[in-house]
Amino acid sequence: MSLFLALFALSGTFLDTVQGTLEMMQFKNFIAQFNKTYASNEEFKHRFLIFQRNMEEAKHLQREERGTAQYGVTKFSDLTxxxxxxxxxxxxxxxxxxxxxxxxxxxxxxxxxxxxxxxxxxxxxxxxxxxxxxxxxxxxxxxxxxxxxxxxxxxxxxxxxxxxxxxxxxxxxxxxxxxxxxxxxxxxxxxxxxxxxxxxxxxxxxxxxxxxxxxxxxxxxxxxxxxxxxxxxxxxxxxxxxxxxxxxxxxxxxxxxxxxxxxxxxxxxxxxxxxxxxxxxxxxxxxxxxxxxxxxxxxxxxxxxxxxxxxxxxxxxxxxxxxxxxxxxx
Structure with a gap:
């Protein structure tokens, strides 16, 4: 099943919560950019939650950064x-x-x-x-x-x-x-x-x-x-x-x-x-x-x-x- 089909097959409660949020838009772009696929709806939800945590960590690193480095979405953003x-x-x-x-x-x-x-x-x-x-x-x-x-x-x-x-x-x-x-x-x-x-x-x-x-x-x-x-x-x-x-x-x-x-x-x-x-x-x-x-x-x-x-x-x-x-x- 493609990720976009998997997205719309998720439970209504989850969709109501995350659909249209900046994080979900970023996650969709991430999926397309790095050609990600997941085995099930549960795996998709699991990776989305990891992605959210990684984006929070990227914001923290950006605040702490003393140079010109930029942190954000990378090919590893769905990994713990x-x-x-x-x-x-x-x-x-x-x-x-x-x-x-x-x-x-x-x-x-x-x-x-x-x-x-x-x-x-x-x-x-x-x-x-x-x-x-x-x-x-x-x-x-x-x-x-x-x-x-x-x-x-x-x-x-x-x-x-x-x-x-x-x-x-x-x-x-x-x-x-x-x-x-x-x-x-x-x-x-x-x-x-x-x-x-x-x-x-x-x-x-x-x-x-x-x-x-x-x-x-x-x-x-x-x-x-x-x-x-x-x-x-x-x-x-x-x-x-x-x-x-x-x-x-x-x-x-x-x-x-x-x-x-x-x-x-x-x-x-x-x-x-x-x-x-x-x-x-x-x-x-x-x-x-x-x-x-x-x-x-x-x-x-x-x-x-x-x-x-x-x-x-x-x-x-x-x-x-x-x-x-x-x-x-x-």
């Missing part, structure tokens, strides 16, 4: 917080248990502005779907960008990483350093056209010819100036952030109050592709498709470790054992 945050992993406990992971610094003064998209090395935002594979998309996006900066464009398989990762990973969430170590063990990644994304963990195909390799990985110091320096001259960086505010995010620069986006509760991996030190924001690539945020990207306050962005910055090293210096376009 438990559904939206089901992929959470404890990055801090796992990172600190791995004694071989060491953080390094950068000494070069960063540029004032940087946007690697302007060099044509950042692909369009892809969609991880219901698989908790943000870690894989961010890592593969990093490797693609690093090869692109070296002058060789790549479109690599995320699914190979999802299937072949042996540690905490797959569709249950994962860590970017494990992603890079998996690529090293595999001897590289094949192309997306040869190993397409399915959105679920399958059997590892490790006999395919790699189209890109990496030599090592680097974990940067927990310092935003250091991260800016690395992005300025060496390319993109994967980071783990607290995703709490992204559920309601539409556009603009997120500048959260610490209590709304605690830096110790990072649970989502994204890719830094640029920044503006003058206007104080990071530019980040997400893996929720181009119908979320700013065509799949978003901006976050720079300089206050907003949402934990400086906690776990990691990048692959490609082509040679050391980074070659490249200037990021402003």
């Amino acid at each position: 917080d438990e559904e939206f945050l089901r992929c959470r992993l404890d990055h801090r406990a796992y990172f600190e248990s791995q004694s071989f992971l060491r953080q390094v610094t950068e000494k070069d003064a960063p540029l004032k502005t940087c946007d690697w998209r302007k060099k044509g090395v950042i692909s369009a935002a892809k969609n991880q779907g219901s698989c908790c594979s943000c870690w894989a998309f961010a890592a593969v996006g990093n490797i693609e960008a690093q090869w692109g900066i070296q002058g060789t464009a790549k479109n690599l398989s995320v699914q190979q990483l999802v299937d072949c990762c042996k540690s905490t990973c797959g569709c249950k969430g994962g860590y970017p350093w494990n992603a890079f170590m998996t690529v090293i063990k595999l001897g590289g990644l094949t192309g997306e056209d040869k190993y397409k994304y399915t959105g679920k963990k399958g059997t590892c195909k490790n006999n395919l010819k790699p189209e890109a390799t990496i030599q090592d990985l680097v974990i940067l110091e927990r310092n935003e100036t250091v991260i800016c320096s690395h992005v300025s001259y060496k390319g993109t960086v994967t980071v783990a952030i607290n995703q709490a505010l992204l559920k309601q995010y539409i556009k603009g620069v997120i500048d959260p109050r610490p209590e709304n986006c605690h830096h110790h509760k990072v649970d989502h991996v994204v890719l830094i592709v640029g920044f503006s030190r003058e206007r104080k924001y990071w530019i980040l690539k997400n893996s929720w498709g181009d119908n979320w945020g700013e065509k799949g990207f978003f901006r976050l306050r720079l300089g206050s470790n907003a949402c934990g962005i400086a906690e776990y910055p990691v990048s692959a090293i490609v082509n040679t054992g050391t980074f070659k210096r490249h200037l990021c376009p402003p």
Whole structure:
């Protein structure tokens, strides 16, 4: 049954209560915009009530927001917080248990502005779907960008990483350093056209010819100036952030109050592709498709470790054992 037929099949009492309200008009537009379908009238009512609560939360976030971010209707507006945050992993406990992971610094003064998209090395935002594979998309996006900066464009398989990762990973969430170590063990990644994304963990195909390799990985110091320096001259960086505010995010620069986006509760991996030190924001690539945020990207306050962005910055090293210096376009 279509949603609009389901709407008119609801009980008279419910219709009398909600028909013509702003919330119901918003919900109808939401249904049409994101092509939502529900299994029954009860499910429709259930999702409408969740939608109402999410709109109230968006209004609260808007009142609390200190930047230019706008919150409201998104593709996730019919999900509970438990559904939206089901992929959470404890990055801090796992990172600190791995004694071989060491953080390094950068000494070069960063540029004032940087946007690697302007060099044509950042692909369009892809969609991880219901698989908790943000870690894989961010890592593969990093490797693609690093090869692109070296002058060789790549479109690599995320699914190979999802299937072949042996540690905490797959569709249950994962860590970017494990992603890079998996690529090293595999001897590289094949192309997306040869190993397409399915959105679920399958059997590892490790006999395919790699189209890109990496030599090592680097974990940067927990310092935003250091991260800016690395992005300025060496390319993109994967980071783990607290995703709490992204559920309601539409556009603009997120500048959260610490209590709304605690830096110790990072649970989502994204890719830094640029920044503006003058206007104080990071530019980040997400893996929720181009119908979320700013065509799949978003901006976050720079300089206050907003949402934990400086906690776990990691990048692959490609082509040679050391980074070659490249200037990021402003």
